[in-house]
Amino acid sequence: MRLLLVEDDNHVAAALCAVLGKHGFDVDHARSGAEALHALLPDGGEPHRVILLDLGLPDQDGFELCGRIRRRSTIPVIMVTARADVRSRIHGLNLGADDYIVKPYDTGELLARIHAVSRRTDPVNEPVGAGVAQLIRLGQITVDLATRRVSVAGDPVTLTRKEFDLLALLAQRPGVVFRREQIISRVWSTNWEGTGRTLEVHMASLRAKLRLPALIETVRGVGYRLVAPRD
Known part of the structure; x- marks a missing residue:
């Protein structure tokens, strides 16, 4: 399964890509909102099944990026962020995120959520x-x-x-x-x-x-x- 990870911290991204790779995921890494939007363009390969989106990006707010992604694509979005307040959760879901997980998280839970949204985010x-x-x-x-x-x-x-x-x-x-x-x-x-x-x-x-x-x-x-x- 091909994923798009949007994360500006290279150390965090490298660790997560390694874990996801061991579980059979093919991960593309975008370091900014602009790179993420470019990665959504068709490239002839397997389409992304899930987007893991960090909110603290260098060029734009992750909430803004989520809205732009949702206007272009129906790919499931899981917000992966340190923002734990209820207002941020509600705002993210209202913008079109399919799930929201707070750092630090259990890797098993993240994997389960990835599988869940890829199966069920489009029930029809x-x-x-x-x-x-x-x-x-x-x-x-x-x-x-x-x-x-x-x-x-x-x-x-x-x-x-x-x-x-x-x-x-x-x-x-x-x-x-x-x-x-x-x-x-x-x-x-x-x-x-x-x-x-x-x-x-x-x-x-x-x-x-x-x-x-x-x-x-x-x-x-x-x-x-x-x-x-x-x-």
Whole structure:
């Protein structure tokens, strides 16, 4: 698996690259935001599966870089940083990071998180269960899992990556209640409780864009479900 490590400290990077290499990862090292963005350009080789992003970079703030990466790519981003405060965690996740791990960390935990986001950060691309089609029609709503496009009454609706993942997850099982922790685990690939507020923000945005407030029902104290609309 090919990774992109964005870390300006060469000693830290060298140690981490050695550990990751022993576990079978092919690591590209970027020392700045500019190098990281350049590394995202197609080079004909295996695409990066995960980006490990340090926040303290010499040319730009890691939060800014995360936002720029997310506008260009859907590659999972794990923020690896010494910033342990809750505000920084929430800000990073809201910008599009898929996970957030604080230095110093256990190497085993980092490896587990890398594997988790590479498997699960895009849940709608996993093999779907029996009876779940790639094109889902629910009343006026069409959700195309293959092209990641959504339309309401024939009009396209532009969603962020996480908003689409939320809708796709619920749409594949209309009427089924998904617990909050299930949704957070599937869409954000983390069990961190602080992501709950992020879920609420994304759900509110999704409802507003679809302009069908009754489509996604909040099951108080449990989670959410999609109520299949009538034509």
